[in-house]
Amino acid sequence: MNKWIMLLWIPSVLMAGVRTKEALHALAYGAEACAVLRIVDDEMAVVSNATVVGNFHMNDGKGNPFTGRTDTNGIYVAAGTCIGDWHYAVKKVGYYETFENVRYFSPTNTQVKDGRWQPYGMTNTVVLKRKVNPVAMCVKSDREGILPPVKNEFIGFDLEKGDWVKPHGKGMHADLNLKYEYEAGAVPLLHYRGAVFFAFTNKYDGAYVVKKDTFSSFKSVYQADPHAFYRQEFAFVYDRLSGALKENSNFPESDYLVIRTRSKTDENGNLISANYAKIYGPVTTSDGGIHMEFYFNPGENDPNLEADTTKNLLNSRELGFSP
Numbered sequence: 088m089n090k091w092i093m094l095l096w097i098p099s100v101l102m103a104g105v106r107t108k109e110a111l112h113a114l115a116y117g118a119e120a121c122a123v124l125r126i127v128d129d130e131m132a133v134v135s136n137a138t139v140v141g142n143f144h145m146n147d148g149k150g151n152p153f154t155g156r157t158d159t160n161g162i163y164v165a166a167g168t169c170i171g172d173w174h175y176a177v178k179k180v181g182y183y184e185t186f187e188n189v190r191y192f193s194p195t196n197t198q199v200k201d202g203r204w205q206p207y208g209m210t211n212t213v214v215l216k217r218k219v220n221p222v223a224m225c226v227k228s229d230r231e232g233i234l235p236p237v238k239n240e241f242i243g244f245d246l247e248k249g250d251w252v253k254p255h256g257k258g259m260h261a262d263l264n265l266k267y268e269y270e271a272g273a274v275p276l277l278h279y280r281g282a283v284f285f286a287f288t289n290k291y292d293g294a295y296v297v298k299k300d301t302f303s304s305f306k307s308v309y310q311a312d313p314h315a316f317y318r319q320e321f322a323f324v325y326d327r328l329s330g331a332l333k334e335n336s337n338f339p340e341s342d343y344l345v346i347r348t349r350s351k352t353d354e355n356g357n358l359i360s361a362n363y364a365k366i367y368g369p370v371t372t373s374d375g376g377i378h379m380e381f382y383f384n385p386g387e388n389d390p391n392l393e394a395d396t397t398k399n400l401l402n403s404r405e406l407g408f409s410p
Contacts, residue, residue, distance in 0.1 A: 110197035114171055117145055119203045121166040122189065123210040126157045126177055128217050133161030134179060137215060141175030143167035171197070171204065183216045183305035183410065216303050221395035225249060225383040226408055229369075232376030235267045241286055242266070246348070246364050246383035249401045262348040262364070264288060267377055272328045280328040281372030285321040291350035291358045293317025296342050299367070305410045311345045311363040311390040323370050338370035338379075345392065363390045367409075380408075 106114075120143060126134045136156050143151040151167040157177075165175060176186040191197070191204040198205040225247050227233075235242055236255045243252035243261025250256035264286040272278030287293045295315045299306040321344075326334040338344070343365055350361040364383040371378045382394050383401075394410045 106197050107199075109202075110192075110199050113199045113202075113204070114192065114197065115146065117143075117168040117170050118199050119166070119207070120169050120173060120189075120191070121164065121203075121208045123208060124157075124163045124165060124175070124177070125210055125212045126161040126163065126185075126215050127212060128182070128215055130217075133157075133159075134182070134215050135159045135161055137161070137163075137177050137179040137182070139163045139165065139175055139177050141165060141173060143169035143173040145170055169204070171199075177213060177215055179215065181218050183218060183303050185213055185215050185303050187213070187302060214302065216300070216305050219309055219393060220391060221393050221410060222384060222386065222389070222391050223398035223400050224394045225381075225385060225401040226394060226399045226405070227379075227381055227401055228405065228408060229367075229371075229378040229380040232373055232378050233265075234376030235265065238267055238269065240266060241284070246346075246381055247385055247401075260349055261288070262346070262362075262383070265377060267372065269372055269374060270328060271374065272330065274330075275374070278327055278330050279374075280324075280326040282322065282324040282326075283370060283372050283377050284323075287317075287319040287348070289348070289350045290352060290356070291317065291361060292346075292348050293319045294321065294344040294346045294366075297345055299341055299343055301341075305393070306367070307343055307365055307392050307410075308345070309391070309393050311347065311365075311392055313347075313358075313361075313390060315345070317347050323372075325372065338366075338368045340369045342368045344368075349387075360388045362387060363392065365392050 126137050128134055138156055140154045155163055157163045171192045172190040174188045176184055178184050227249050241264040244263045244265050245252055245258025245260050246262040248258045250258045252258035252261050266284040268282040270280045295317055323338045324334050324336045346364040347361050351359050353359050367380040384391055396408055396410050399405050
């Protein structure tokens with residue numbers, strides 16, 4: 088019996104982490120932090136005269152705020168006292184804002200030595216993505232669900248109109264075929280099974296998955312890849328109907344889908360035109376329907392995915408969205 092107690096106890100101590108007296112002091116009263124930020128654009132050219140703002144966090148609720156600009160080499164040195172974490176943002180006209188939260192400690196490790204958080208003074212290359220060619224798109228946020236007129240069968244959805252195709256709505260093109268399933272359990276908000284299925288029917292229509300750029304306010308690639316493999320079927324399911332989680336394959340917040348739709352071919356079956364769009368994760372379901380944030384570029388044969396945030400062709404009142 089004692090043997091099993093020891094086997095269980097040792098990992099729990101390791102997971103908790105053994106912090107030194109210096110580390111505990113730094114977490115309570117602060118230690119010196121320093122990072123050299125080298126700002127470059129998405130083509131790796133240095134960005135001078137960019138504004139850097141941030142704060143070294145302290146337990147006083149105020150911290151040690153800082154602001155400044157990058158030099159001719161794109162360098163800004165951020166230095167100050169903090170209790171183990173700080174944040175910064177980089178801005179410049181003509182670029183998308185970049186931001187980061189820096190943390191020097193974790194549940195298993197606290198990185199401090201001689202009164203300094205480690206690594207101290209290390210150069211970090213920070214990418215500030217350019218505004219290249221934003222175009223007006225049809226954009227819908229995920230704040231309100233898209234409720235299908237019927238459950239458990241595929242219905243065409245028009246991304247340009249933001250509506251189901253006729254006779255269920257005013258849509259003209261089935262950019263996506265969606266099937267929605269939802270069943271509530273004993274505790275409806277907690278226990279339910281929700282599922283949404285995507286299907287594309289045209290030969291070259293489909294989607295592929297990409298990871299978001301978490302450091303930038305512009306989270307996607309600039310353009311869709313016409314040579315990528317476009318899958319034609321997707322299934323996103325969350326099943327906790329019985330109370331126990333049986334499946335969670337919802338499309339995650341960390342990813343997005345690049346979509347090709349309305350594809351047309353010549354007499355030889357070769358792709359000659361298409362429209363492109365993107366759907367930012369997460370894609371989820373509720374009793375209010377399907378929740379997804381999409382961007383549709385109405386320009387035929389234009390793979391541009393960089394949305395103009397001052398214009399929304401789908402809803403002129405909804406502006407200020409992420410590009």
